Amino acid sequence: xxxxxxxxxxxxxxxxxxxxxxxxxxxxxxxxxxxxxxxxxxxxxxxxxxxxxxxxxxxxxxxxxxxxxxxxxxxxxxxxxxxxxxxxxxxxxxxxxxxxxxxxxxxxxxxxxxxxxxxxxxxxxxxxxxxxxxxxxxxxxxxxxxxxxxxxxxxxxxxxxxxxxxxxxxxxxxxxxxxxxxxxxxxxxxxxxxxxxxxxxxxxxxxxxxxxxxxxxxxxxxxxxxxxxxxxxxxxxxxxxxxxxxxxxxxxxxxxxxxxxxxxxxxxxxxxxxxxxxxxxxxxxxxxxxxxxxxxxxxxxxxxxxxxxxxxxxxxxxxxxxxxxxxxxxxxxxxxxxxxxxxxxxxxxxxxxxxxxxxxxxxxxxxxxxxxxxxxxxxxxxxxxxxxxxxxxxxxxxxxxxxxxxxxxxxxxxxxxxxxxxxxxxxxxxxxxxxxxxxxxxxxxxxxxxxxxxxxxxxxxxxxxxxxxxxxxxxxxxxxxxxxxxxxxxxxxxxxxxxxxxxxxxxxxxxxxxxxxxxxxxxxxxxxxxxxxxxxxxxxxxxxxxxxxxxxxxxxxxxxxxxxxxxxxxxxxxxxxxxxxxxxxxxxxxxxxxxxxxxxxxxxxxxxxxxxxxxxxxxxx
Amino acid sequence: xxxxxxxxxxxxxxxxxxxxxxxxxxxxxxxxxxxxxxxxxxxxxxxxxxxxxxxxxxxxxxxxxxxxxxxxxxxxxxxxxxxxxxxxxxxxxxxxxxxxxxxxxxxxxxxxxxxxxxxxxxxxxxxxxxxxxxxxxxxxxxxxxxxxxxxxxxxxxxxxxxxxxxxxxxxxxxxxxxxxxxxxxxxxxxxxxxxxxxxxxxxxxxxxxxxxxxxxxxxxxxxxxxxxxxxxxxxxxxxxxxxxxxxxxxxxxxxxxxxxxxxxxxxxxxxxxxxxxxxxxxxxxxxxxxxxxxxxxxxxxxxxxxxxxxxxx
Numbered sequence: 001x002x003x004x005x006x007x008x009x010x011x012x013x014x015x016x017x018x019x020x021x022x023x024x025x026x027x028x029x030x031x032x033x034x035x036x037x038x039x040x041x042x043x044x045x046x047x048x049x050x051x052x053x054x055x056x057x058x059x060x061x062x063x064x065x066x067x068x069x070x071x072x073x074x075x076x077x078x079x080x081x082x083x084x085x086x087x088x089x090x091x092x093x094x095x096x097x098x099x100x101x102x103x104x105x106x107x108x109x110x111x112x113x114x115x116x117x118x119x120x121x122x123x124x125x126x127x128x129x130x131x132x133x134x135x136x137x138x139x140x141x142x143x144x145x146x147x148x149x150x151x152x153x154x155x156x157x158x159x160x161x162x163x164x165x166x167x168x169x170x171x172x173x174x175x176x177x178x179x180x181x182x183x184x185x186x187x188x189x190x191x192x193x194x195x196x197x198x199x200x201x202x203x204x205x206x207x208x209x210x211x212x213x214x215x216x217x218x219x220x221x222x223x224x225x226x227x228x229x230x231x232x233x234x235x236x237x238x239x240x241x242x243x244x245x246x247x248x249x250x251x252x253x254x255x256x257x258x259x260x261x262x263x264x265x266x267x268x269x270x271x272x273x274x275x276x277x278x279x280x281x282x283x284x285x286x287x288x289x290x291x292x293x294x295x296x297x298x299x300x301x302x303x304x305x306x307x308x309x310x311x312x313x314x315x316x317x318x319x320x321x322x323x324x325x326x327x328x329x330x331x332x333x334x335x336x337x338x339x340x341x342x343x344x345x346x347x348x349x350x351x352x353x354x355x356x357x358x359x360x361x362x363x364x365x366x367x368x369x370x371x372x373x374x375x376x377x378x379x380x381x382x383x384x385x386x387x388x389x390x391x392x393x394x395x396x397x398x399x400x401x402x403x404x405x406x407x408x409x410x411x412x413x414x415x416x417x418x419x420x421x422x423x424x425x426x427x428x429x430x431x432x433x434x435x436x437x438x439x440x441x442x443x444x445x446x447x448x449x450x451x452x453x454x455x456x457x458x459x460x461x462x463x464x465x466x467x468x469x470x471x472x473x474x475x476x477x478x479x480x481x482x483x484x485x486x487x488x489x490x491x492x493x494x495x496x497x498x499x500x501x502x503x504x505x506x507x508x509x510x511x512x513x514x515x516x517x518x519x520x521x522x523x524x525x526x527x528x529x530x531x532x533x534x535x536x537x538x539x540x541x542x543x544x545x546x547x548x549x550x551x552x553x554x555x556x557x558x559x560x561x562x563x564x565x566x567x568x569x570x571x572x573x574x575x576x577x578x579x580x581x582x583x584x585x586x587x588x589x590x591x592x593x594x595x596x597x598x599x600x601x602x603x604x605x606x607x608x609x610x611x612x613x614x615x616x617x618x619x620x621x
Numbered sequence: 622x623x624x625x626x627x628x629x630x631x632x633x634x635x636x637x638x639x640x641x642x643x644x645x646x647x648x649x650x651x652x653x654x655x656x657x658x659x660x661x662x663x664x665x666x667x668x669x670x671x672x673x674x675x676x677x678x679x680x681x682x683x684x685x686x687x688x689x690x691x692x693x694x695x696x697x698x699x700x701x702x703x704x705x706x707x708x709x710x711x712x713x714x715x716x717x718x719x720x721x722x723x724x725x726x727x728x729x730x731x732x733x734x735x736x737x738x739x740x741x742x743x744x745x746x747x748x749x750x751x752x753x754x755x756x757x758x759x760x761x762x763x764x765x766x767x768x769x770x771x772x773x774x775x776x777x778x779x780x781x782x783x784x785x786x787x788x789x790x791x792x793x794x795x796x797x798x799x800x801x802x803x804x805x806x807x808x809x810x811x812x813x814x815x816x817x818x819x820x821x822x823x824x825x826x827x828x829x830x831x832x833x834x835x836x837x838x839x840x841x842x843x844x845x846x847x848x849x850x851x852x853x854x855x856x857x858x859x860x861x862x863x864x865x866x867x868x869x870x871x872x873x874x875x876x877x878x879x880x881x882x883x884x885x886x887x888x889x890x891x892x893x894x895x896x897x898x899x900x901x902x903x904x905x906x907x908x909x910x911x912x913x914x915x916x917x918x919x920x921x922x923x924x925x926x927x928x929x930x931x932x933x934x
Contacts, residue, residue, distance in 0.1 A: 145868060155647075244891065263773050264777065282762075432839070450854055
């Protein structure tokens with residue numbers, strides 16, 4: 001019964017950066033978002049009313065919970081017993097109210113016990129790791145392999161019928177969910193810079209935990225508590241339904257079982273306790289979901305902002321419907337005189353529809369072209385829209401992205417025709433891998449960990465070129481040699497986790513050229529690598545490009561790489577194209593202030609003082 | 622791989638030992654005067670002392686535990702204090718009923734949850750919204766409440782199914798399936814709604830991984846990416862979800878069997894719990910823990926096969 005709780009909690013841990021140190025600010029915005037969400041309001045109203053009914057049960061209930069009127073059993077609703085009576089003549093409404101009291105208290109007890117055990121254990125295990133963590137992990141794995149109800153049956157057999165004892169036991173049993181949640185959160189925060197800073201500045205471990213780590217785990221714990229309270233209510237009522245609860249207490253489980261016994265005579269007796277349970281548990285589930293949504297909303301918006309223009313200067317927000325669209329060119333013939341360009345991007349705009357109906361533009365009115373055998377650099381800081389531009393050429397934008405303007409043509413055919421809202425996947429899926437290929441930024445995450453490197457090189461060749469597996473294998477080994485891997489046989493049969501990052505990047509380059517493409521899109525191909533490996537990979541790229549005469553779009557933030565490799569360069573800022581020209585011109589004689597700032601922020605060949613040249617932008621990452 | 626399995630098997634046995642020791646201690650140290658409970662209030666102190674000797678309760682706990690363990694290893698779990706029936710044999714007739722139900726429900730959950738979850742992750746749109754709402758509804762209504770309403774509505778009010786499902790071998794497969802339908806449905810609804818939602822998240826998480834984009838850039842088709850790469854990487858998360866559901870279901874089935882009056886492990890466990898019939902309770906705990914350990918072992922092996930990294934470490 002603890003199944004759904006577990007995974008829900010782990011995914012609920014927010015990235016530490018979103019909560020950060022400003023805990024109170026985050027909480028108030030989460031609270032406001034929660035109240036704006038109909039689901040959040042509904043859950044708070046339901047749970048609030050049930051809690052009020054429970055608190056005022058002694059006042060509101062017309063009868064004692066066990067007061068039995070033997071002359072009036074299984075009576076239908078009337079003004080005295082507004083929901084009727086049960087088989088012993090007890091008032092259903094009164095018992096429902098007292099049941100609410102007991103049910104809510106027992107759920108609170110269970111969650112309290114689970115927090116009291118799981119939270120400190122998770123903090124210690126996450127913060128100090130070591131033996132304590134190993135032992136707790138082992139205990140957790142045992143607790144998690146025990147079916148809740150079976151354990152409660154055992155507890156009942158040992159200690160007799162008591163709601164409190166069984167809920168304490170269930171709290172212990174379910175404490176691993178808090179433990180894991182806290183441990184995961186603490187582990188991810190432990191090595192954050194601001195925690196290091198706190199440690200260096202002499203704060204004690206406990207004040208670091210109290211100040212920084214609690215603010216991270218607080219929200220997930222509330223979500224978790226909602227889920228656990230629901231499960232506790234379900235399981236406690238189940239125990240009572242089985243007749244193993246305390247017979248002197250009115251509970252929803254007992255009432256359900258009483259209703260079930262009299263189902264032939266008075267089926268309505270079943271309905272009220274079931275409704276009460278479904279409303280309470282449902283309210284808790286909704287509350288948990290609403291809080292999670294509120295947290296994720298915040299995260300999404302921040303994420304989007306980071307990807308879009310950091311200061312929103314260039315990235316204009318336009319209403320989705322307002323953009324007047326050109327009628328689509330039916331024949332999709334490109335403008336005469338431009339067919340010879342390998343790739344031509346014309347006035348491209350890329351945007352993301354927002355919740356309020358507007359579209360956030362991340363690429364705006366960008367035009368450039370690449371010819372065969374030419375290396376074009378796209379330079380800009382993170383958030384400038386350079387990767388989004390590259391992915392538009394590949395047709396690999398995220399699902400929610402929209403082309404909001406312009407066109408892209410490849411080798412004389414539109415892949416995005418003027419007026420198209422999306423990339424023409426039918427056309428691009430035939431080009432991808434075969435004529436256009438891609439070298440990603442982060443080598444490790446771009447190989448499927450479950451397949452060998454050989455498999456990941458061979459399959460595209462078999463699919464795209466239609467050659468046999470043996471042929472593809474021969475070619476793959478040759479490619480691995482070409483990209484400078486000393487022992488191709490061993491790398492071929494290795495899994496991605498068995499090779500180094502530099503090696504993996506060579507494998508990805510080999511994959512990108514394996515089907516002899518005309519165009520390679522390289523997205524920061526050296527950023528994730530060690531400095532010594534970077535130079536090798538750049539040499540490799542240049543050598544391959546010259547030998548195979550391919551066109552390359554090289555996305556980078558590094559002018560050093562541009563100077564080393566590119567023929568021409570475009571500079572992007574906030575989704576717009578700032579400057580375009582040959583590398584020589586741009587490096588020697590930049591026209592735009594922004595280009596100069598970017599150049600000035602380069603370390604190489606500069607005196608240390610020039611690094612202090614201030615700009616209105618953050619330094620380039 | 623063999624070393625990996627041996628290691629997992631070994632840790633499973635350790636867990637079994639620890640759980641049995643803990644349960645034994647818990648049961649036998651806390652439940653008051655056992656002999657008096659059995660004999661009733663009228664029994665003389667001499668009779669109680671005699672009964673305690675007969676049950677071996679005068680021996681120290683550790684001695685009793687190891688005596689129980691030695692017996693258990695040879696397949697003897699003791700006898701019920703109230704019916705004198707050997708625990709092992711009464712469980713042997715009941716466990717198959719319970720396990721048939723649990724595993725039928727689990728297989729159906731695995732199929733339905735995987736299909737719905739993957740469809741929701743890939744298609745999004747209305748399928749996705751139905752899955753989201755379904756998960757909230759499913760989480761809100763405990764399985765036994767669903768069971769109670771299924772009986773009331775489909776069996777008692779409409780008469781489509783038998784309300785109680787006492788199974789005897791003579792009734793034939795058709796009647797048997799018929800009588801099992803409602804309990805299995807009651808068991809699987811929460812599993813399908815919860816499982817579908819979690820499998821959906823696992824698949825979406827994989828679809829957003831970098832390597833999927835790279836595979837697309839290499840010209841690999843969407844279908845091959847989904848079935849060969851994404852589902853394989855999402856499978857461990859799905860298996861974990863399903864194994865946790867199975868653990869929960871071993872408890873939930875006790876209530877379902879009670880509702881449908883099925884002659885499985887449930888009614889035996891409930892009666893034994895009410896009477897503090899400790900050998901029976903102990904036997905039920907052992908059987909369920911063994912099932913859990915075997916299932917966890919299978920999940921570990923499958924995960925090791927799916928993920929080369931697990932296999933190596």
